Amino acid sequence: MQDGLVEQAQRGDAEAFDSLARMVGDRCLAIAVRILRDVDLAEDAVQAALITAWIELRTLRDPSRFEPWLHRILTNACYAEARRRRRWSEGLRILPVAGASASDEYLTVDDRDLLERAFRRLTTQQRAVLVFHHYLGLSISEVAERTGLPIGTAKSRLHNATKALRASIEADARGTVPSQERLA
């Protein structure tokens, strides 16, 4: 069904694209929120990605590859939004991601706080590989496809991101992270 909608949309059918967008939009938002740690920015990124996807849709040769293709566009849109945020929001306090659940018994409130801060200290590119790998459960090659990286680079970025996250958490737990770094 999705392939058919892609083909219709490639022929300029805006209605088909709208249906397609509604099929994939929630997942796009979930990815963007987790990369950007901000719902408003994530919505902007998803909107930008969907519009870009519409414009570029005819360059997609294999309709069955629509979602990975869209995720790559979304990743770039997230990077762009992150750059925009850096220009505007220096000094803002960290806020929890809207919609966060506190029902997970595996994570304590302190865990979430530490992870949130540690996650925000990562680069957007590091967050992206973590999200695709740990949230979507994608393999390294799939992560590479969605982030536009060579497989080796994706693998090392994932390793470094995990290492940096862990180091950041441990440093934060020891209270050695400078206060400025606690800012988003």
Add this chain to the structure above:
Amino acid sequence: MTASRDPDRLIQHFLAEGAEHLQDQVYDAVRADIEQQRQRAVIGPWRMPIMNKLVPIGVAAAAVVVALVVGTRLLGPPASSGVGAVPSVQASLAPSPTAAPSAVTPSATVRGNAPGPFVFKGVGDGPDITVTIPAPGWYGEQPDGGTLVKNDKSDPPDGSGMIGPWYGPLYVYGDPCQWSTTSPKAPVTTVDGLVAALTAQKSRDASAPVDITVDGYSGKSIILHVPDDASFGKCDQGRFGSWDIAAGTNDGPDRYHQGPGQIDELVILNVSGKLMVFDAGYYAGTPAGDLAELHAILDSMTFKK
């Protein structure tokens, strides 16, 4: 949190939390935007192979066409329509099927159906261009220019098709592989300018241009090649591109090629003062009959005036 806990599991649990529902307003905003946004025309959904061994054929074909053009000029008036003077491999490979006139309304989309007219919708204020499909098996797409592909097969080793029109100004890359860093500051806006830029383009092994007249519009035709040994993976964004219609957009070439060995016959015209180009592409393995049909389609081009 302790370092002894599995970090992967912690990350997974952490990432499992968070918003997962995109608001309707976003969909509405996207819908409103795309209603105003034209999709980028993709020039070249077909792929093509092989090359060096075709150079002699191309050169020979060009020579035949030159002879035909000269002969036509010496022996009689040019046809009132069609691209009879386009450097055409058909001249050396197979006779062109006759494109029968038809009173059928030109179609904007064909799906391998019966022969008949097909219209390439004019881009911008450019005129619609009607061609006649001489045989079954051609697949066409619209709008914003268009494509016609034989058997809906653009891949090597035997695909064939045509695509266009593009209207100038066009930014012709100095190097189609390293296009991101070789885009010119100034576009070409004339037939001669485009021919010169393409001839100078790295690694294209361009033929000598041939003067042509199509449906009363004068211009030139030229044959370009993508090297057999071109490695697209080493090119910018994996694309081997000829030109862009807007510099600085960073969205890649508007005419990009689909594989090593592609052969492109370009019909470049001055249409009421505006640069226009069509690209007919094929491969070494393209059947002679398909190639003849492709040239028959080129020959049948008429402009809405």
